[in-house]
Amino acid sequence: xxxxxxxxxxxxxxxxxxxxxxxxxxxxxxxxxxxxxxxxxxxxxxxxxxxxxxxxxxxxxxxxxxxxxxxxxxxxxxxxxxxxxxxxxxxxxxxxxxxxxxxxxxxxxxxxxxxxxxxxxxxxxxxxxxxxxxxxxxxxxxxxxxxxxxxxxxxxxxxxxxxxxxxxxxxxxxxxxxxxxxxxxxxxxxxxxxxxxxxxxxxxxxxxxxxxxxxxxxxxxxxxxxxxxxxxxxxxxxxxxxxxxxxxxxxxxxxxxxxxxxxxxxxxxxxxxxxxxxxxxxxxxxxxxxxxxxxxxxxxxxxxxxxxxxxxxxxxxxxxxxx
Numbered sequence: 001x002x003x004x005x006x007x008x009x010x011x012x013x014x015x016x017x018x019x020x021x022x023x024x025x026x027x028x029x030x031x032x033x034x035x036x037x038x039x040x041x042x043x044x045x046x047x048x049x050x051x052x053x054x055x056x057x058x059x060x061x062x063x064x065x066x067x068x069x070x071x072x073x074x075x076x077x078x079x080x081x082x083x084x085x086x087x088x089x090x091x092x093x094x095x096x097x098x099x100x101x102x103x104x105x106x107x108x109x110x111x112x113x114x115x116x117x118x119x120x121x122x123x124x125x126x127x128x129x130x131x132x133x134x135x136x137x138x139x140x141x142x143x144x145x146x147x148x149x150x151x152x153x154x155x156x157x158x159x160x161x162x163x164x165x166x167x168x169x170x171x172x173x174x175x176x177x178x179x180x181x182x183x184x185x186x187x188x189x190x191x192x193x194x195x196x197x198x199x200x201x202x203x204x205x206x207x208x209x210x211x212x213x214x215x216x217x218x219x220x221x222x223x224x225x226x227x228x229x230x231x232x233x234x235x236x237x238x239x240x241x242x243x244x245x246x247x248x249x250x251x252x253x254x255x256x257x258x259x260x261x262x263x264x265x266x267x268x269x270x271x272x273x274x275x276x277x278x279x280x281x282x283x284x285x286x287x288x289x290x291x292x293x294x295x296x297x298x299x300x301x302x303x304x305x306x307x308x309x310x311x312x313x314x315x316x317x318x319x320x321x322x323x
Contacts, residue, residue, distance in 0.1 A: 001038040001046065007110055008033030012058050017110070018083050018134065019056065023126025031120055036111050046101040052090040052114040057082050060107025065100035079104070088131060091117045163237040165215060166222035174236050174244070181248060182297045192291040193255030195245040196304040197262070197284045200316040202241040205282065209271075217271045217282050224265045228258075244304075252290035252321065259286040259319040267317065285311040289322035 014025045014032065037058065040046055046055060046062060055062070062080040080086050086101060091114045112120070121128045161173035169177075185192035199205070199221055206214040218241065225235040225245060234246040245262070247255050266284045287308025291300050303322040311320040 001040050001044070001109070001111075003036050004039045004108070005037050006033065007035045007037060010037055010058075012037075012110075016083055017056055017085070019054075019085050019130050020120075020124075020127060021130060023124040023130065027123045028120060028127070031116060031123060032110075032112075035116065038109050038111055040103040040107050040109060042103055042105050044103045046103060046109065047087070052087070052094055054085055054087040054091050054112040054114070054117050055101070056085040056110040056112065058108040058110055060109075061104040062086060062107065062109075063102045063104050065102075085134075088117075088135060090114075166218055166237050166243075168222050168225070168235045168237040168243065170237055171239065173234075174238070177234075178246065178297045178300075181246060182291060182295075182300060185248070185291055186294070190249050191251040192300075193247040193250045193252060194289050194291075194300055194304045195247065195255060195259045195262070196238070196287045196289075196301070196308045197243050197245070197259075197266075198308060198312065199241040200283045200285055200312075202282075213271060220269050220271050221266060221282060221284065224262065224269050228262055228265055244301075250290075252288065255288050255290060256319060256321050259288045262286065263317065263319055283317035285316045286319040287311055287322065288319060 008029075014020050014028055015022075020028055040060075047053065057080050059082055061082075064078060064080055064086055080101075094114060121131065161169055161176070163170040181192060184190070199217065202214065202217070205217060218237075221241075221243065222235065222237070225243060229235060229245065232248055233250075236244040236246065238244045245258070247258065250258070263284060263286055266282060269282060271282060285308060287304045287306065287310070289300060289303035289307055292303075295303075307320040307322040311318050314320065
């Protein structure tokens, strides 16, 4: 930073600066008269790491990164334009400015030392009012940014729980939410049912038509599930060609009916239109279980899986219920 004069000898006007707008200029002018104006070149880092200072942009622009110390202070403003200031939090805390401040272009800055900033606050009530307004704005901006980050984090968390191929929930989702659904059902006494299904002869389908058509078969199966379920139900890709449907508030009899309907819809689904090719359709085997008293999620899944195994052993393309 290169000193190029003082504020009193410059043509800049006090009322053009946000911090002093509406404040008593007659009280402020004598205090600002000898304040230095410095020239900073594009890309030059601003701020003395040893002192708390207030910087007001007279010409040019500054880039301000986050204040890692508080997460709220000056860093919430990414760009500081003429008339705006940076460093208020450092002055109020009487600590060095932790934000990273860089000149976006050649700029002229008014430098106000911490002691003088307090004198200005004492000299004119308008300065304190403007300072509070600016800090309030920055806190609101920081809170809004935090909310956006939280929403974005939740979006990515939800995204990580969805299977990329089928659009169904994945095992990560199941590991997180099935225990909660089981605990809730056990606590309230509401029924909870589970359907496990496996696409029949899927290896043979892949070998006959290739993995791309195999992927298409998985997508078609997923569409069958999502198209036939209630908004309160959950469809999960458990692994490979094995999928799962979680049915809250559903007893075993209703779940068996749902599985039968899914079995028929799977049988009717067409993976590709060329009927001259073998295996244009897919079928699936289904195992159904209802949550029993004191049963945990592992035993619950095991019961549905055992029923699925019996369906496959009995000839596939059918529904079996847990015993």
